[in-house]
Amino acid sequence: MQHSEESTQPVAPKSEMTRRHFLRVLAVGSVAVTGGAALAACGVGGGGTNQAAGSTPAVEGRIDNAVAQATTSVGGAAPTAPAVAERVDVTFTTSGWPYGPMPDAKAQKDPGSKAYAEALQEWMDQNPGVEIKQVEFNVWGQQDLVTGISGGTAPSFYPGNVIGGWNDAGIRAAMVQGLTADVTPLIDKYGFNSQIADYARPIWEKWAVNGKYYAAPSSYNIGTGIHYRLDMIKEKGLKEPEPGWTWSDVRELAKGLTGGKTKGITLQSWGLGMRLAANGFGLLNQIPAPDTGWNWRWDYTSNAQEWARIVNEIRGMMFEDKSILADVSFGDGEIWSAFQRGEAAMHNNTVVYYTATPGGESSTVALEKKLNKPLEEIVGFVQQPNGDNGRNAVTQAQIDLIAFSPDLDETALDKAVSLHAFMMGPGFVRQKQAVYEATKDLKRVYDWANITPVFDPTTLAGLPGSPDEAWGKKFMDRVRTAAAIPLVPKDAWYIPAESETGPTGNAEEDMRSRWFYERGKLDVVADLKKLEQTRNQQAEGFTSGVDDEEFTTGAKAYYQAHNEFWQKQSPEFYEQAFRPWYEKNIVPVLG
């Protein structure tokens, strides 16, 4: 799970996807069950400056209503089987993600594998001639994938986010470069656009790249937030976080929770990125410059005092309050373990950490057994804090993608997308019913991102129970509140995608890690000046592949969307920060 803040495009994939990503990828898959519980991909945390534009319908009531409508008792009526397709000879290769080959008889002794086998057989009966073969391949390694795709040896399916390093600009560039198949007509044919859940639709629509779809949705989650130990908060008589809280509240709570061997919060350096993004860092640093080769320039110095203040606030938490548990070597694994062991009372991560499949020692649910209390009394989740200039909408939903090999011919591609659509719909329901039959544990049914299925739950008749019954109404209320957060406009949706990814995000990450970990006195303003110089100097070496007029038109629409969005969403941020910046930097350039 990538948690780096979303910078504005067309920044290249962040180097956080190195060591950290290796640790982050927790053997996730999609809905396919190959050995028990269904896992769902976790992905990039939102909370950055840019995501999709446009108004989002109020969805607070929709998640629970949708799932409630879909629930029937286990073994509810199956949907009518579609007609059998004409036989074709197609062989898929798979690494096991998201769909493995047909499990053998021995494997099918496991209820989850048996359920998958039955679902897969049902689809294969409707699609005769299709075979699935297992191949050894690491689909979570970006280099492995790109090498395999280049050489024609990649599996038929792979995580779309991986090819671009979990960064929007990188993923889009990879798509434009032809690293995934164009599935535009199949997306409509197999009902992805019609069946997608309302809460997922706004963000899914924005995955059209230059008007085409190069992947299908695989999972949806509401993004990142703060997980906190409710039991520790109550023990110390402190105030539980509520949506709409600020980073000042975080500091106060962290300080109150620090004591003995426990720190208030554990963070990685991207946590500082979240804090900065909460005040508009990222959005307010990247300026369109159509008169330059790359069309963008960076400005970190105009508002340097403000950024320095924020950096020093976090450094105050780290070195004065001593309320942050952090080390340069920490990855997601260490963060999560520290939280589990009670060494930190809060951590910043995607929501799916809360709903990790029960059973493992590292799942949040393990705390129930350890502390002999219901989970809802031990751990809570709340969306990202707001900035202190009123900026909200920091937590941003995301969709993970399944991509298809560009080497698949038309027939094979059709079958691949068909299989995926089936497994997101009736196949998903079959498997979840089987999981419930075997375990009677709704947490295993609605684990990981399955609390918010990609397809509209009202179309998934037969799902046992509901996410509320599994994880508690309070938690699901928080999820619904976060899902209702409108999506912040993203430049990728207005400006054509570049085929080149441009300067890497290393320079900004370097400064974040320096500010976060380095002791002693730092001249943050000087660092910001150096950062600005570095990024602009790097940008000078690139030439955009987008036509100047197209860029200007797209950029205008993008910033106009932001202008309307913040006026409505965060009037205080709009008046204090966005509007002056927009009038000074954007209007003179774009008109």
Add this chain to the structure above:
Amino acid sequence: MFLIPAILFQLAWGWYPLVIAFLISFTNARPRGDIKFDGLQHYVRMFNDPLVAQSFRVTIVYAALSIVLTFLIPIFVAILLMELPRRAMRWMMLLWFLPLSGIASTILWRYAYNAQYGLLQWMATSLGLPPQPFLNSSDQVLFWLVFPGILLFGPGLIYMAALQGVPSSYYEAAEVEGASFWRKIWTISLPRLRPVISMLLIFAVIGSLQEFNWPTIMTGGGPGGASRTVVMYIYSLLRSLRYADATALAIYLFAATMLIVVLGRIFFKEDPDA
């Protein structure tokens, strides 16, 4: 004729990829689709990238620390160990031969360096020192990355094997002449080690200039890029699908490494009698 397989292997896995990489660095290097010639664009871009200069600085400092601490020190340690009784020497060599997974030991060291609860922090605070930043300090991170290499003894075993080949009559003759311990080292041990040192120095230079594993696992290049080596930046560029840029930077690294090795060969003669 018997050399043909080795030559073919070297051509296929050594020279061919090198030549292709060189050619790729002049193109737009797409994984799929048409490739077009870009000229020197990527070399110019990498030359002007401030992070390239930074990564070269980090790499050179890392290499220098690595050579001094993990290459030179074992020479003197090996010489001193030769003074031990044979049995003790064999036990020491056995300990150093114990197989250790490189990645596993890197991860162990990462935990040992943890500034919150690592073993080394505990040792430092037990000795009355203030809490140390270890890997979290841009001034200290490279030292701490190199430090475990000292304990691993590196090429010390090879030095000891070479020293065991020095006839004892040389030392006896020197003693008869009244040479002190350090004089014997300077006039007998070190000259005899020269061919070994020369060869291992080349490998050490090449290896340290291409360092990737330790900083990647332990720090990810942080804090602030203070431990990001050139190869790590090449990897970062590959992850950004900037293949031509990565290849151009790799060619720069190759050229720098060759230059250092050639200069080393010129100034460091192997022949102990020269």
